[in-house]
Amino acid sequence: MLRRQDALSFPWADVPAPGEAREVAPGILWARLPLPFLLNHVNVWLIEEDNGWTVIDTGCVTPDIITTWSRLLAGPMRGLPVVRVIATHGHVDHIGLTGWMVERFDADFLGTFAEWVWARISHTRDVPGSSPAHETYLARNGFDDAAVAQQVSTRHRFMDLATPLPGWISEIRDGEVVEFGGRSWDVIVTRGHAFEHASFYDPVGKVLIAGDHLLPKISPAIAVYEMMPKGDPLGDYLASFPQFDCVADDALLLPSHGSPYVGIRTRIGELREHHRRRLDDTAAFLRKPRNAADLARKMFPHVEGPENTGFALGETLAHVNYLVRRGIVADNSPAGPSATYQTIG
Template sequence: MNALPDALRFPYEKAPAPGEVTKVADGLLWACLPLPFRLNHVNVWLLENEDGWTVIDTGCVTPQIKKCWEKLLADPMRGEPVRTLIATHGHVDHIGLAGWLVDRFGSEFVGTFGEWVWARLSHTRDVPGSNTEHHRFMRGHGFDDAGAELMLTSRHRFIDMSSTIPGAITEIRDGEIIRFGRRDWRVIVTRGHAFEHASFYCERDNILIAGDHLLPKITPVIAVYEMLPHADPLGDYLDSFAQFADIPEDVLVLPSHGRPYYGVHTRIRQLQEHHTERLDATITHLRKPQHALALSKTMFPHVEGPENVGFALGEVLAHINYLVHDGVVGAVSDEHGHVIYESLA
């Protein structure tokens, strides 16, 4: 999640204050909600319809965010109803208040099926086998029992910041054209940061609502989790860039974190270069065989707190799994049951 060089153009000097908005196009407003994480904000997009509003993403359940929503709903949304709620993906900062808003307005809930299912699983405490598998995963990658339990407790904090995920969804799929905010949008579904992340491109107005997929200043978390321990999300993420090839460089990109920007293909090149550098570093460090937790402490030396340690581990495993799939890194188990990785090149 390191910062990258700034070669993009930013049309807005600062984000709107909590509970306020910035107009980015006719009937399209930008609001910024405060988050209780290291990544301290999330952008949400408010689009005016003929009979109310479409909202894209929600923030999570905190008193401060609910207070911001009350202010937004009263003004500038003029007390008009949220007719449609769209989730770019199922992470808690994007979907955590979905149930609260849908229940309040009877909104249609829209998103990809994979992210809806993932959110319903990951935001529920008592999914059979989930805690046991999470503990086994952490132990296998270098944690002792106490450390694995601490990571599990940390995960529960995220679960507690979500309202009930809506029980039904209007599914969207890659390539579909859907209409909201008085515009037609092409749905772009990608893998990598999430299993079925949705972005939205309006060709007429040259606007791309990019969610977390193409952030301007940081790289989105590309991580391996216990549900799919052998997955290759980094390969999926790098492959996804081809889906944006026909979008103009001067598209206005509306990201979920950071300010809107111009320069989508410049940003894609930056992200590709970043991950190439991290892959090269992973190969170098794994010339000394070690488990993933040890490598994460080398690759992310300043990370503190169980939540961020968990993200660092997941990121390191994403790079490791990419190299394992490529045959560049191999794995064996040691006498403690840890998976030890080693460069084969």
């Protein structure tokens, strides 16, 4: 149980309406784009420069988001150009319109190498080998033919939410310092939610642009994907937390979903505890051997729809793979076409 003084605080009670922006730190504007998913919005950060704007993340391709950008550009951004676009990571709700924006303004494009490559592969149809890998992964984890076909077509719909990324990138790396908005930002690159997710910390102004890595109300998706079916994103995620030891406990966190908040140590503690409980549940459900689809239905009993079923499977496997790697759960057929898992002992 958290003590009362350990609660997160939210300095801004109401969110900006679509097309409006609110200053949350000197020169940093918060704007919100509507998303066509259960998670119905993504935050973007507009950072004032002498000659225009740095934009952190861009949303994806929908008529509502294009309209929102037109209103932001003409309104709070005062018709000034975007000089730099920064991607926190390659998920489509963050990077889907980045290609469009970089081309429109001939802007610089900053991001991590792995996320640029990942996004170029993941948001493109007909990359050789992609669909067979996806089908094999789903079938191995207990999806029948109809469910596999549904998942693959859902993935294709996601691909249509992205514009092509530039064929080049201004690469940023962990530990570097980048300058934008008159501030010096420490780049913190983490794995777990994505392969090379970038956060940006200004230690003088005590502001952390946190992307999806540290969200205030929901646990970021920590999921296995077919590209790396035996990967350990949860191990990576839990190992990432010390990378934020440099962040002051009273720093303002700017997350991609939800509202700006204060209380990084408390939030990291909550996220650790959440996954510890989910790992305990996973090991308990696997006292009886199950495939991952069956386990996902136990772990996420209220999840419906193909898009969310895919996320539930990925998140479930993240917990399973974590336990398999640490010798707590066995993969009964590690090289076979169908997998069942069971807690050892």
